[in-house]
Amino acid sequence: MRGGLLVAGTTSDAGKSVVTAGICRWLARRGVKVAPFKGQNMSLNSFVTRDGAEIGRAQAMQAQAARVEPSALMNPVLLKPGGDRTSQVVLMGRPVGEMSARGFFGAPGGPEAGQPVPGGREALLDTVVGCLEELRATHDVVVCEGAGSPAEINLRRTDIVNMGVARAGRLPVLVVGDIDRGGVFASFFGTTALLAPEDQSLVAGYLVNKFRGDVSLLEPGLDMLRTLTGRPTYGVLPFQHGLGIDEEDGLRVSLRGTVRESPAGEPHGTEVLRIAVCAVPLMSNFTDVDALAAEPGVTVRFVDRPEETADADLVVVPGTRGTVAALRWLERRGLAEALRRRAAEGRPVLGICGGFQLLGEGVEDEVESRAGTVEGLGLLPVRVRFAVEKTLARPSGTALGERVDGYEIHHGVADVLGGEPFLDGCRRGSVWGTHWHGSLESDGFRRAFLRQVAAQAGRGFVPAPDTSFAALREEQLDRLADLIERHTDTDALCELIAAGPPPGLPFVPPGAP
Template sequence: MATLRDEKPMATLMIQGTTSDAGKSTLVTGLGRILKRRGVAVAPFKPQNMALNSAVTADGGEIGRAQALQAIACGVPATTDMNPVLLKPTTDQGAQIIIHGKAITNMQAQAYHDYKRTAFAAVIASFDRLTAAYECVLVEGAGSPAEINLRQNDIANMGFAEAVDCPVILVADIDRGGVFAHLVGTLELLSETEQRRVVGFVINRFRGDIALLQSGLDWLEQRTGKPVLGVLPYLPEFYLDAEDGVGLEQASTDASGNKAVLNVVIPMLPRISNHTDFDPLRLHPNVNLQFIRPGGKIPPADVIILPGSKSVIADLTWLRDQGWEHEIFRHLRYGGKVIGICGGYQMLGQTIADPHGIEGPTQKADGLAILDIATTLEPEKQLKQCEGTLQLTDEPPVQVKGYEIHAGITTLPTAGKRPVKITSTQRAQHPEDIAESEDGLISKDNQVFGTYLHGIFDQPDALQAILNWCGLQPETRVDINTLREQSIDRLADSMEQHLDMGKILQMLGMSKSCLRPLPSSRAKKPSPKGWG
C-alpha cells in the first residue's frame, strides 16, 4: 500500500469525552470504518478500560468489548495491544488487573493508583507495537479528562495524550442536556498545554432542528477558539455492543404489534459480566427480554437466564437474598426453562469452591444444586475462542461459535447430555491445543441447560435451536453479526455526512487526494440544510 503521509510520523488521533457514555467508543468505531473504506490500515487503542464486558482476542488474551467491536469496524483482528490495561471490578473499591490480556492480580483502588506508573509502561509498549503495524491509530479515552482526583499519574486521558503528543477531539452527548457547560467546563479544568491539545469538538446524539442550535455552536467556537467538527444526529433503533452498562429498555413486540411470545428474565447481578451475550435475544421480535433490577419484582417467565459474573459466590449470595432461588425452583415446578451462562452455569451446580481466595474471603459455597456439577476456582483463567456444534434436541446439530472467559474448573458426572461439541479452540495458555472437547450440561428433565460458552446466541442457527428448545418456533431469524455490520456502516455513513472529515484528515496528516476513493454506494450525500 502506498504511503498516505509522505513519510511523516505515524497518524494518531485521540477521542476524549466530557462524561462516560458521551460517545467516545462510537466515534472511534465510526472513524475506524470510514478510514478502512478509504484504504487506511487503521487500528483502535484504549490505554485503560474499566468494564465487565470483555472479549477473547486473536492472540489469546482478554480486552474490553468496545475495542473488539472497533477492531471489527477497522477490519482487523482484535489483539491485546488494543487494550493493554483492563480493570474488571470485583467490589466497589477493588478490581482484577489485566495487563496485555492476562490477569495478574487483584488490587484496591488506592493500590492501583500507585501502580499506574508500572501499568503505563505496558500502555506505551502496546502503543509502540500498533504504531509500527498500522498507518493510523484511533485512541479512545476513559470517562472524562477533567476528573481532578484522577489526574495524577493519569494513563487513560490527557496523561497519555501528552506522553505521545497526539491531538484530541472532545465529544459530548447533547441528549443528556447541558452540552455547552460540559464542553466549556471540561476545557477549563485542563492545563494550558492540555487545552491547546484539544483540536475541536463533536456534539453527539442531537435531535430536532439544527437551526435552533446554531447560535450555541457559534458562541462555543467564539468562547473557546476551537471548531465544532460536527453535530451527529441521534440514530433511532441503532445497535452496537455496549461497552459496559446494561440497557434496561428491553421489552420487544413482534411485527404485528402483539406482545412477544417468549418471556425471558435475567437478574441484573451486582457484578454481571458480558451481558452483551443476550443482545440477540433482546433484539429478537418474538422475545420479551427483561433485566430485573435489585429489589425488583420477578415477573412470570418462560425462561430464566443466569448470566456471567465476575464474583460468582458473592453474586450467588445476592441472588438468594433477592429471593431468586425460591422463584427459580417455583419456575421449574411449573415447567419453565433455565439457562446458565459461565458464572450462571457454575451457580446451577452443587458447590463452588475458591480455595485460593480469587474472588474474596468466602472459600466455598453451596450452589443451587440443579445440575450435578462442581466448580473450583483456579488462579489460571481459561481464555479460549471456540467453534463447534450445539445439539439440544433430537434435531441435527448446528454450528456454534463463541469464547470462554472463566477461572472455574468444572467437574461433571459420567452420565448426562453434553450439548456443545468443541471442534476448534484457540487458547491463551496453549495455542497449539486444538483437541476436541465437550461443554455444558442438560438436566435429566430437559428443563435446565448450562454452558461456559459466551456468544452462544450470536449464530442464527444456534439462536434458533435454543429458542426451539425453550418452546418457541419463530419464523424470524436474527443474525447479530449482520446487524452489527449494518449498524457500523450506518454510523459511518452518518458521520461522513455530519462531520468535517476534511479537517479530521488534516489532523491525521492525511489529505483527501492520497486516500482511496469511496465506493460509489458510499459516496457522501449532500448534507441537509443547516447541518454542514
C-alpha cells in the same frame, strides 16, 4: 492518510466508544488501514482474542468496525471491578492481580489484595505508549478512545488513557459531549478550562452527540463556544436508537426495565417469546443476550424481582464477576426460589459462565470471594472449584446439531456429574448451563435453542430462518459510519488526523487566576 486521534468525552457514557467505532468504520470504508486503541479500560464486558488475550469487548467491536483482528495491543490495561474498592488488573491480556486503586499504581498503602503493578504508573504508561506506537507503525491511522473525562484533575497525575497518552503520543484530541443530558456547552468549556496549558494545546475541538431537533437552533451556541475557546465543533450527531452496541460498563447502567425489542418488530411465527435476564451484581458480558434480542419476535428485559420472571418463557442468569455474591443476591431478592420453582415446573432456565456456576450443587471459592464452600441452587449436577489460573479460550464445537463458536473467561472449573452434555456444561430437563460466552451469536445454534425453549414453554414461536447476527452487527457499524460521514466536517476531520495537534491554541477562561 497517516496519523492518529484521541476521542475523549466530557463524561462517562458520552458516546466515546460508538464515535470511535464510527470513525474506524468510516476510515476503513475509505480504504484506510485503521486500528482502535484504548490504553486503559474499566469494564466487566470483555472478549478473548484468537491468541487467548482478554481485552475490553468495546475494543473488539471497534476492531470489527476497522475490519482488523482484535489484539491485546488495542487494550493493554483492562480493569475488571470486583467491588467498590478493588479490581482485577489484566495486563496485555493476562490477569496480574486483584488490586485496590492505590495498589494499582504502586502507591503507599498498597493493594487490598495482590501486589502492586511493578513500576507503577511510569511502567504502565511505557506499556501503553509502546502498544500505541506498535499499532501506529503497522497502520495508517490509530483512533484512540479515552476513559471517563480528561478533566478528572484528581487522576491526572496517574493518567495513562486520556491526556497522558495524548501528550505522550502527540495526538490531537476531539472532545465528545452528550447534549441529551443537558449542559453540553458548560461541559465543553469546563473540560477545556480545567486542563493544564500543555494538555489544552492538544484539544482540537468538539463533537456534539445525541442531538434532537433543528441543528440551526444550536449553531449560535457553537459559534459562541468557538469564540470562548478558540476551538471549532467538528459535527453534531443526531440521536438515534439502537446504537449502544457492546456497552463497556454494566455497573454504570441501570438495566432494570430495559427492553430490547427485535429490530424486525413482528414475530416470525404466531407468538412472541419473552426472555428475562437476572440483573445480578457485577454482571459481566451481558451482551451475550443481544443475539437473542436480534431475533424477530423475541423481547429481552433485565429484571431484579421474582414477579418479573412470571411471564418469561426463558430466564437467563448471565455472567458475573461475583458468583457467590450473585448467589446471595438471588436468595435475598427471592429470585433463587423463583428459579427453583421454574425448574420444578419444567420451564426453561439458561446459565452462562458465572450464571452456570451458581446453578450447580456447590461452589468452592478461595479465589474470587474467598468464601470457601457455598451451596448452589442445585438445578444442575455440577460442582465448581475456583482456580487461581484464569481460563481464556476460544472454543468451537457442536450442540443441538449445529456448529457453535464461543469464548471463555472464568476462574471456575466445573466438574459435570451428570445430565446431558451441552457445550462444555450440561442440561438437565429445562435447565441449561455453559461457560461459553458468545455462543448465541451462532445463528443455527441460536435458532435450534430457541425452538427447544419455545417447545418447553408451550409457545408456538418459530424463529425466523434467515436472521444473521453478524450481518445485523455489520449494519449497525455501517450506521455509525454513516453518522460520521453525514454529520461531521469529514474534510476537517481528515486534516486533523493527518496534521496532528493544532499549534498551541491559547485558552484562558474568564476569571482564571
